[in-house]
Amino acid sequence: MTDDWADSGIDLHLALDPRDKAGSLASSIRDAIRTGRLAPGTRLPASRTLAADLGVARNTVAEVYALLVAEGWLAARTGSGTWVAGRASSPAPTETLVRHEAPRLILRGGIPDASAFPRGEWAASVRRAAHEAPVDALGYPPPLGVPRVRTVLAEYLARARGVHADPERVVVGRGFADLLSLIGRTLVAAGARTVAVEEYGHETHRAVLAAAGLRLAPIPVDGDGADIAALEAVAADAVLLTPAHQFPTGVPLSPARRVAVTAWARRTGALVLEDDYDGEFRYDHRAIGAVQALDPDHVAYLGTASKSLAPAVGLAWAVVPQRMISGLAEARRVAGAGADALSQLALADFIESHRYDRQVRRLRAEYRRRRELLDGLVVASGSGARVRGLAAGLHCLVELPAGVAADAVVAEAARREVAVEGLAAYAAHATAAARTSTIVVGYGAPPARVADEAIAELVAAIASASPSRS
Known part of the structure; x- marks a missing residue:
């Protein structure tokens, strides 16, 4: 293993108590692993390098490494160095990001297809x-x-x-x-x-x-x-x-x-x-x-x-x-x-x-296709909804049938894992928000592999939320 600290791939702050150098070093490394600052598989510096950096004897670092290997915090192999072991029982980091499950199919306005x-x-x-x-x-x-x-x-x-x-x-x-x-x-x-x-x-x-x-x-x-x-x-x-x-x-x-x-x-x-x-x-x-x-x-x-x-x-x-x-x-x-x-x-x-x-031409052809698919499916659904807005861009409006609220379609779409918004979500003031029977469909948003599915699911949601038409 190299003796160059930079070659270890990490730069880590370790607290050291001069009254108990070995004990405090071991505690600092355990804490770094426990809190996630040192992830499983992270290679540690050679004992000589870490000793020089901390101003302690090389034997002190070597003894700490050996102790932590014995405890299961670290792993070592002759010629390969020392690294953080994958401890299934290690406590999780004390703070984690809260993860919110995103809808699978996104049809919000103003979002392009990043997969393109x-x-x-x-x-x-x-x-x-x-x-x-x-x-x-x-x-x-x-x-x-x-x-x-x-x-x-x-x-x-x-x-x-x-x-x-x-x-x-x-x-x-x-x-x-x-x-x-x-x-x-x-x-x-x-x-x-x-x-x-x-x-x-x-x-x-x-x-x-x-x-x-x-x-x-x-x-x-x-x-x-x-x-x-x-x-x-x-x-x-x-x-x-x-x-x-x-x-x-x-x-x-x-x-x-x-x-x-x-x-x-x-x-x-x-x-x-x-x-x-x-x-x-x-x-x-x-x-x-x-x-x-x-x-x-x-x-x-x-x-x-x-x-x-x-x-x-x-x-x-x-x-x-x-x-x-x-x-x-x-x-x-x-x-x-x-x-x-x-x-x-x-x-x-x-x-x-x-x-x-060339990129604009490719996107123009794909977004045109999606717009035409949406328009065709809305008409074929017989729901009474209508696509509105210029034949342009990455989104359009869909005016819902009489008596159908945008919130009802948004909720039904969410049940089908589709994220879409009513026109009121874009309003600058309450007067504008009075138009509650229109949704904004961002057909440009979903990746190409699920775009058709997203559009079809939305049209099904509109039909489901609309009164039956004989």
């Missing part, structure tokens, strides 16, 4: 980034993102989403919430007090903006998207919108309201925050461009890799008005480092190699 992550292709981009990154890219990343990555994103967003994206206006962050928080704090520093939010949306996003110091003012959502006329009444300094595919109702912001919101922003000096969370996923071939293209000086466009790659990638981007750049840089300085440079460079390679485009 292109592991091999992403790994190739990571390897290339690590191999080719210049030395200066291995330090702390620039506050707004690596310059090359900002350029690549600007070119991609202009091509794929119609965004007017000067690289100098592109900001890269650790994720959507990170960038939203950064923008929120920048707005507050500039004097903003109120941000309007759609009456249905992500609770996390509302919480992030509130934590940044902004007052939230929910505005109604109807068949044309967010009610832009309501912005005047709430005296908003900014508004957070999901114009391409409202989350979670699934309606796009109408052309007239797109024009209206940019006109409002110009007139009042306010900022439109455009959350383009799933803009790549349209299934009816009618591309809806970014609102940002209508007025780049009053719209901040935000996107993320979480839906097209995986949430674990932890990268997002924003294209902001020029006047916000210095404030965002200062906010980043205060908040700490953004996305690491190697991940950013890997994303740039992934986009430049067209792997990103």
Whole structure:
């Protein structure tokens, strides 16, 4: 066995009483094993190495090891060293994480299929980034993102989403919430007090903006998207919108309201925050461009890799008005480092190699198939339920038959091991929550191997909770 402590694979704090070195060392090792700090199979340092580290005689450590082997705490073999034995009778750690059994089939909104992550292709981009990154890219990343990555994103967003994206206006962050928080704090520093939010949306996003110091003012959502006329009444300094595919109702912001919101922003000096969370996923071939293209000086466009790659990638981007750049840089300085440079460079390679485009096309085909399956099964069930929302994204609404409450379907689905939520779960206030006969179906969430089963079980739950139809 090597005499190098580092080669043992562990670094462990052991309390030692100088009045009883052997006894206290044995007690410390027993305690480390008992509490789980030393797991079964963990190799311990050689006696010479541990003795030098603790400042005791080698014989003291050797005697302690021999004692603990005899007691069954440790195991040893000549030439192989000493390691923690697998003691079936050892007490469990004093504190364990509480485990909650998760539903087997997930159909919640806003969640992508993590099993579709292109592991091999992403790994190739990571390897290339690590191999080719210049030395200066291995330090702390620039506050707004690596310059090359900002350029690549600007070119991609202009091509794929119609965004007017000067690289100098592109900001890269650790994720959507990170960038939203950064923008929120920048707005507050500039004097903003109120941000309007759609009456249905992500609770996390509302919480992030509130934590940044902004007052939230929910505005109604109807068949044309967010009610832009309501912005005047709430005296908003900014508004957070999901114009391409409202989350979670699934309606796009109408052309007239797109024009209206940019006109409002110009007139009042306010900022439109455009959350383009799933803009790549349209299934009816009618591309809806970014609102940002209508007025780049009053719209901040935000996107993320979480839906097209995986949430674990932890990268997002924003294209902001020029006047916000210095404030965002200062906010980043205060908040700490953004996305690491190697991940950013890997994303740039992934986009430049067209792997990103191929991934989006694969996901688009699969999510379209799931959406069509859900629609077909709902119709075939004869329950009277109807699929609503634009043919886009990773989710849709299902309007339930008259007299059927969303809570009843959610409960029946849970009995079938399916997790789904009612529209009320996404409401910003009680008035919005009054729509209690609609569920949000995140068909993008389940892994491919169980996606069809999850959809079929949900449709069966809807039929079971619905009145019989002759």
